[in-house]
Amino acid sequence: MTGARSSTRRPGRPPGPSDTRAAILAAASRRFAEVGYDRASLRAIATDAGVDQKLIAHYFGSKQQLFVTAIGLPIDPGAILPAVLAGDRAGLPERLAAALVTVLEQPEVHERLTGIVRGAASSPEMARMMREFLTRAVFEPIAASLDVEQPLLRATLVGSQVVGLLMARYVVAVEPLASLPPQALAAAVAPTLERYLVGPLTGS
Amino acid sequence: MTGARSSTRRPGRPPGPSDTRAAILAAASRRFAEVGYDRASLRAIATDAGVDQKLIAHYFGSKQQLFVTAIGLPIDPGAILPAVLAGDRAGLPERLAAALVTVLEQPEVHERLTGIVRGAASSPEMARMMREFLTRAVFEPIAASLDVEQPLLRATLVGSQVVGLLMARYVVAVEPLASLPPQALAAAVAPTLERYLVGPLTGS
Numbered sequence: 001m002t003g004a005r006s007s008t009r010r011p012g013r014p015p016g017p018s019d020t021r022a023a024i025l026a027a028a029s030r031r032f033a034e035v036g037y038d039r040a041s042l043r044a045i046a047t048d049a050g051v052d053q054k055l056i057a058h059y060f061g062s063k064q065q066l067f068v069t070a071i072g073l074p075i076d077p078g079a080i081l082p083a084v085l086a087g088d089r090a091g092l093p094e095r096l097a098a099a100l101v102t103v104l105e106q107p108e109v110h111e112r113l114t115g116i117v118r119g120a121a122s123s124p125e126m127a128r129m130m131r132e133f134l135t136r137a138v139f140e141p142i143a144a145s146l147d148v149e150q151p152l153l154r155a156t157l158v159g160s161q162v163v164g165l166l167m168a169r170y171v172v173a174v175e176p177l178a179s180l181p182p183q184a185l186a187a188a189v190a191p192t193l194e195r196y197l198v199g200p201l202t203g204s
Numbered sequence: 205m206t207g208a209r210s211s212t213r214r215p216g217r218p219p220g221p222s223d224t225r226a227a228i229l230a231a232a233s234r235r236f237a238e239v240g241y242d243r244a245s246l247r248a249i250a251t252d253a254g255v256d257q258k259l260i261a262h263y264f265g266s267k268q269q270l271f272v273t274a275i276g277l278p279i280d281p282g283a284i285l286p287a288v289l290a291g292d293r294a295g296l297p298e299r300l301a302a303a304l305v306t307v308l309e310q311p312e313v314h315e316r317l318t319g320i321v322r323g324a325a326s327s328p329e330m331a332r333m334m335r336e337f338l339t340r341a342v343f344e345p346i347a348a349s350l351d352v353e354q355p356l357l358r359a360t361l362v363g364s365q366v367v368g369l370l371m372a373r374y375v376v377a378v379e380p381l382a383s384l385p386p387q388a389l390a391a392a393v394a395p396t397l398e399r400y401l402v403g404p405l406t407g408s
Contacts, residue, residue: 118325121318121375131376139378156372156381157392163376164368168360171325172335172367174343177360187406188361192396202391 028070037132074112093194232274241336278316297398361400
């Protein structure tokens, strides 16, 4: 997060694409940490980086994609969720469980997510960034695909089980959960996701 | 973890109870970090601390209680679980959910547990300590109270949901999960614990 802006002003060399991209990322990282995801505007990030706002769209696409790159998220929910949510609703819990387990099983994914959990547990700014981003990019899209009461609560309950699996299976690595085959894990978790998503929220 | 031993050797003052206690805690913290919970022996900790092993029992009781104090756990599972597990088995999920929510709701508990999550996500030694301790002090006692197949897997699945609630409700604090009344939270989670503990692990 340091040095990128000054590199765009290195004397004797005109700023190139990698300088511009780095300047945008540095400005975005600072701005997201300072005001959170929701209140960080692309206009302000462009001003901070000293670039035209159109260049942000050019290099990163959406604000969501800029955040994914700036924070170093190993997965872009926008690239995964639409396919999971688009299918028939009855199969949603199984599709979601399978997609989650497939993604979490990748070492670069769960290792980087572990770093983000560590950051969220260390820094209120990181916690706010992730809270706002997850709400906009994950929980609200899931909630919008549900036709039940309390859809956002349901999506966040799913989130609680997913981050718990990250911690228990990959970080603390309690057995036998840590060595459960991925398919068995998806099968064990799918009914939980199903109830959270579409079942009765209290009692059974 | 530093300074406690040397304080027992401060010249001009004979070692007193608080020095002895501090020396034991310092030795225990080091030993647990170095070899984990399972392989840390009270004999070795006593030797490291330069005290008679009986003094560990005198000051802390069991190895489990020594660990709870040395690591700064805000709750001793050994003080909570027996009552939860002792009642009728049909009511176990509700009792466990109610006890968990009651405990987690205390700020000093979830704040300290957040620090432990941060430590486990930062340090393989901390992750190992917690893995071994949770297995011995939480998951195995729960599993021993169940009369179903794969009891230890079931207990660890419960653990995954609990640490996930800690992260989602208190650390990242996603809404509306973060402000859900405790009783509603316990009601929403109890059926998950029930299936993990005694229900079908796959399918529904």
